[in-house]
Amino acid sequence: MRATDIKRLSLYLLFAPFALWILLLILLPHAGMMYISLREKVAPRVYEFGFENYINFFNEPIYWNTLIRTGSMSLLVTFLALLLGFPIAYYIAKIAGNRSRGALFLMCLIPLWVSDLIRAFGWILLLRETGVISSSLQWVGLIGTPIEFLYNDAAVIMGLVYTVILFMIVPLVSTLDGMDKSLIEAGYNLGGNGPTVLRRIIIPYAMPGIVAGCIVVFMLTAGSYLTPILLGGKNSSWFTEQIYDQFITRYNWESGAAFGFLLLAFTSIAVWLGLKLSGQTLNSTVADT
Amino acid sequence: MIIKIAMAGLLAATVMTTTAAQAETLRLLTWGSYAPDGLVKKFEAKYPDINVEVTFSNNEEMVAKLRATGGAGFDLAQPSHDRIFAAQQEYNIYKPLDLSKIDTSNMSKVHLDGVKGNTTIDGKVYAVPHQWGTSGLMADKAKAPDLKGWGDLCDPEYKGKTSMRLKRTILLGTAFDMGEDPFAAYADLAKYQQILDKVASKLISCKDNIKAYWKGGDDLSAMMLSGEIVASETWDSTAYKLYGQNKDIVFVPPKTGALAWIDTFAFPRKGKADDAAYKWINFVLEPENVQLMSASTGAIAAVNGGKDLLPADKKAAVNAAFTDADIDNLKFFANIPPGVEDMEGKTLEKIKAATGSE
Numbered sequence: 001m002r003a004t005d006i007k008r009l010s011l012y013l014l015f016a017p018f019a020l021w022i023l024l025l026i027l028l029p030h031a032g033m034m035y036i037s038l039r040e041k042v043a044p045r046v047y048e049f050g051f052e053n054y055i056n057f058f059n060e061p062i063y064w065n066t067l068i069r070t071g072s073m074s075l076l077v078t079f080l081a082l083l084l085g086f087p088i089a090y091y092i093a094k095i096a097g098n099r100s101r102g103a104l105f106l107m108c109l110i111p112l113w114v115s116d117l118i119r120a121f122g123w124i125l126l127l128r129e130t131g132v133i134s135s136s137l138q139w140v141g142l143i144g145t146p147i148e149f150l151y152n153d154a155a156v157i158m159g160l161v162y163t164v165i166l167f168m169i170v171p172l173v174s175t176l177d178g179m180d181k182s183l184i185e186a187g188y189n190l191g192g193n194g195p196t197v198l199r200r201i202i203i204p205y206a207m208p209g210i211v212a213g214c215i216v217v218f219m220l221t222a223g224s225y226l227t228p229i230l231l232g233g234k235n236s237s238w239f240t241e242q243i244y245d246q247f248i249t250r251y252n253w254e255s256g257a258a259f260g261f262l263l264l265a266f267t268s269i270a271v272w273l274g275l276k277l278s279g280q281t282l283n284s285t286v287a288d289t
Numbered sequence: 290m291i292i293k294i295a296m297a298g299l300l301a302a303t304v305m306t307t308t309a310a311q312a313e314t315l316r317l318l319t320w321g322s323y324a325p326d327g328l329v330k331k332f333e334a335k336y337p338d339i340n341v342e343v344t345f346s347n348n349e350e351m352v353a354k355l356r357a358t359g360g361a362g363f364d365l366a367q368p369s370h371d372r373i374f375a376a377q378q379e380y381n382i383y384k385p386l387d388l389s390k391i392d393t394s395n396m397s398k399v400h401l402d403g404v405k406g407n408t409t410i411d412g413k414v415y416a417v418p419h420q421w422g423t424s425g426l427m428a429d430k431a432k433a434p435d436l437k438g439w440g441d442l443c444d445p446e447y448k449g450k451t452s453m454r455l456k457r458t459i460l461l462g463t464a465f466d467m468g469e470d471p472f473a474a475y476a477d478l479a480k481y482q483q484i485l486d487k488v489a490s491k492l493i494s495c496k497d498n499i500k501a502y503w504k505g506g507d508d509l510s511a512m513m514l515s516g517e518i519v520a521s522e523t524w525d526s527t528a529y530k531l532y533g534q535n536k537d538i539v540f541v542p543p544k545t546g547a548l549a550w551i552d553t554f555a556f557p558r559k560g561k562a563d564d565a566a567y568k569w570i571n572f573v574l575e576p577e578n579v580q581l582m583s584a585s586t587g588a589i590a591a592v593n594g595g596k597d598l599l600p601a602d603k604k605a606a607v608n609a610a611f612t613d614a615d616i617d618n619l620k621f622f623a624n625i626p627p628g629v630e631d632m633e634g635k636t637l638e639k640i641k642a643a644t645g646s647e
Contacts, residue, residue: 044379044627062642124508130515148517151501234502235644242638248349249456250634251356251379
């Protein structure tokens with residue numbers, strides 16, 4: 001009896017930090033935000049309950065256009081990260097020798113050791129009109145006048161891919177790592193060529209890793225703030241910027257909170273759709289890798 | 290037993306820390322460069338029992354931070370004079386000042402009266418002036434000698450070579466440039482909306498001319514110094530700093546008048562160290578400290594002869610920029626009535642989202 005009590009107590013104690021974390025840092029703030037998002041401001045210090053903030057979002061094309069833009073650019077970033085990350089992950093997991101693997105992994109990790117802000121400034125130094133790339137191209141003689149590479153959507157996408165690609169590579173490496181090399185050999189022995197083996201053996205095997213990586217990357221991208229703000233041009237709005245503006249510039253916490261929930265709903269639906277389409281579940285992907 | 294000893298130890302430790310922590314903490318919420326290290330050290334040397342903790346911020350974030358806590362967490366804030374009245378009415382985040390505890394004798398009367406007038410609610414004064422400065426234009430004289438008004442940023446002659454910050458300043462400046470008086474229209478928000486719509490279509494058609502919207506003093510400085518842009522909307526202090534590095538870059542007060550702001554001292558409602566805050570206010574208003582402060586901020590102290598207390602290089606920059614007529618023509622930011630931030634915010638979003646011109 002006593003022993004089970006102690007066991008139970010220690011279980012509670014071990015569980016407590018996690019429960020507190022979820023309750024205090026996730027559930028409570030969200031409940032508060034939900035409450036704020038359902039308030040309508042009628043006059044200074046006077047509020048009414050209602051869905052006005054959500055309705056406003058759908059009535060104003062600027063808002064949902066920005067959300068769609070953010071969503072589609074995030075999808076593009078996810079796709080590019082997968083396209084670039086897969087060969088790297090494959091090389092690390094299957095081709096590289098044991099020693100170079102560690103080194104390669106480390107090289108992928110190193111950019112994460114500096115903050116987002118510093119990395120964005122690094123890109124700015126490279127891409128700006130008087131920056132490294134433009135002036136070296138001029139020096140080589142390929143271009144006559146300085147070219148501005150910064151302040152456009154391509155710069156934003158490149159910066160984002162660079163920031164998130166690691167989160168694609170890690171789950172891919174850990175999935176591909178578990179694949180027996182003899183599977184690939186068997187594929188070739190049965191007369192398959194490179195593309196067939198890739199399509200029928202490697203990709204299906206790596207699917208959980210691919211989906212897990214895509215989910216993480218998509219969420220990170222859609223919720224990122226610094227990179228799109230700093231590298232983006234005069235036309236590039238990002239949805240997180242709208243949320244910031246609502247909260248800070250417009251003193252409109254009510255609609256900022258509603259936007260926050262809309263972003264959460266949008267990304268959740270996108271992830272759910274992705275899981276449905278790929279025939280995976282959260283358990284088989286993110287929880288596994 | 291062990292638990293008892295541990296408890297006793299813990300108690301003792303708490304008692305000791307409370308007695309040792311008699312030193313008061315002054316938590317400042319202010320602008321970057323408004324609390325230079327040297328000045329903070331000097332203050333702490335003069336009042337050894339006060340610790341100064343500084344948080345750097347800007348107008349919008351100051352109000353947001355105080356709103357989040359109902360005015361707790363800081364003992365002294367420095368929002369601009371137009372961010373007191375409505376913020377207080379809507380969110381109740383400040384508390385009135387005891388003017389008898391502040392040495393106002395040395396404050397320049399224009400600014401003191403102006404701020405008092407702007408921030409008196411129910412007969413109580415909520416702020417006193419600290420430093421003032423302007424927003425206007427900045428131009429590289431060698432490349433854009435004819436830049437005179439806000440609208441010239443949209444002059445096709447400088448296509449792709451100008452910049453602005455997509456915030457309320459440029460809305461107001463453009464409105465003045467179009468012959469409107471936005472501050473007068475604050476009384477009639479329907480009229481103000483009309484002005485904003487006009488300004489929005491002007492700024493949208495101007496987008497083509499803009500290289501990029503700057504977001505902070507650093508990226509503006511980089512674009513200007515590298516010559517990527519030749520003119521921009523700017524804070525005067527940024528322009529003065531650049532003048533120190535390139536004598537061609539000057540601050541240009543727009544012909545319709547530079548927009549003037551006054552950063553103030555205001556007390557957050559639940560601030561705990563009022564006495565220390567009064568001490569800080571009086572301390573930074575002492576002439577020798579004003580000099581240190583202005584050297585760091587590049588703004589002019591709202592004290593008598595404030596301009597003469599600027600360091601020599603900044604003074605030269607101010608004299609290169611302003612004539613006395615320009616000073617007389619200053620347009621002080623009017624109190625922002627409730628709701629205007631939202632209207633302006635929406636206009637700014639519209640401009641940012643518009644892609645028609647490209």
